[in-house]
Amino acid sequence: MKIIAINGSPRKDCNSAKMLQKWVEGFKYIFPEVEVKWVDLYSLTYTGCRSCFSCKRKNGKFYGQCPIKDDIHDLIPEVYDADAVAFACPIYFGELGAYTRCFLERALFCKTSYRLHHDSLAPKPVPVTMIYSMNCPKDMASELHYEQHWNDIEAYISNAFRYPSKRVCAYNTYQFRNYADYEMEMFNEEEKRHYRDEHFPIDEKTAYYAGMDTAENLPNT
Numbered sequence: 001m002k003i004i005a006i007n008g009s010p011r012k013d014c015n016s017a018k019m020l021q022k023w024v025e026g027f028k029y030i031f032p033e034v035e036v037k038w039v040d041l042y043s044l045t046y047t048g049c050r051s052c053f054s055c056k057r058k059n060g061k062f063y064g065q066c067p068i069k070d071d072i073h074d075l076i077p078e079v080y081d082a083d084a085v086a087f088a089c090p091i092y093f094g095e096l097g098a099y100t101r102c103f104l105e106r107a108l109f110c111k112t113s114y115r116l117h118h119d120s121l122a123p124k125p126v127p128v129t130m131i132y133s134m135n136c137p138k139d140m141a142s143e144l145h146y147e148q149h150w151n152d153i154e155a156y157i158s159n160a161f162r163y164p165s166k167r168v169c170a171y172n173t174y175q176f177r178n179y180a181d182y183e184m185e186m187f188n189e190e191e192k193r194h195y196r197d198e199h200f201p202i203d204e205k206t207a208y209y210a211g212m213d214t215a216e217n218l219p220n221t
């Protein structure tokens, strides 16, 4: 059994990575022996989809696969082979951070067929958890229609991975170790710190339970 935890933040030990670690721990609570592959996307060199359409070419060598030979070439089939996958992704300008976005463009497009209804070419169902972390509070995220973006990308994820995805969010994250060093008039450090102290442990727990729940409800394959 193998799970893949994919950190889409350039920071290897901040909000996204901490939430992701909790998801792994939750999964391991149910399956302590599971093999865990941890990937920091910002350590890899790759692009988004290059629109070569090799993955759609009838009887082509790469039908259903991404042919681009870069650092995620082997990781793409690996996520479809895993027992569960989680992506932890910071929100940048209201969207998924670019590295996660590029990875998903490649991974989703090659398995999303151009048959009627976009049937998936994935070999089996794989549960995916999307973990988002962002500076803005929950009500602002709603006003800015963040959920709509998440619903859209998660619909593609659920289709390609052939299993309904889960979502975990950490809102109003604490962004720096030392707010005094940064220009920060928009934010009140004390309020941010209080919010973090009260809420981030709850968000981590939610990620932990999402990992546990994923492990307890693996698809029958």
Ligand SMILES: Cc1cc2nc3c(=O)[nH]c(=O)nc-3n(C[C@H](O)[C@H](O)[C@H](O)COP(=O)(O)O)c2cc1C
Pocket (backbone or CB within 6 Å): 009, 010, 011, 014, 015, 016, 017, 089, 090, 091, 092, 093, 094, 095, 133, 134, 135, 136, 173, 174, 175
């Ligand atoms: C380039 C950039 C753009 C950002 N844009 C947004 C945004 O649109 N909305 C938001 O809520 N937070 C935004 N943030 C804040 C991050 O999403 C937030 O700090 C997140 O928790 C970072 O995750 P990390 O701690 O794992 O790196 C942005 C941060 C950066 C660096």
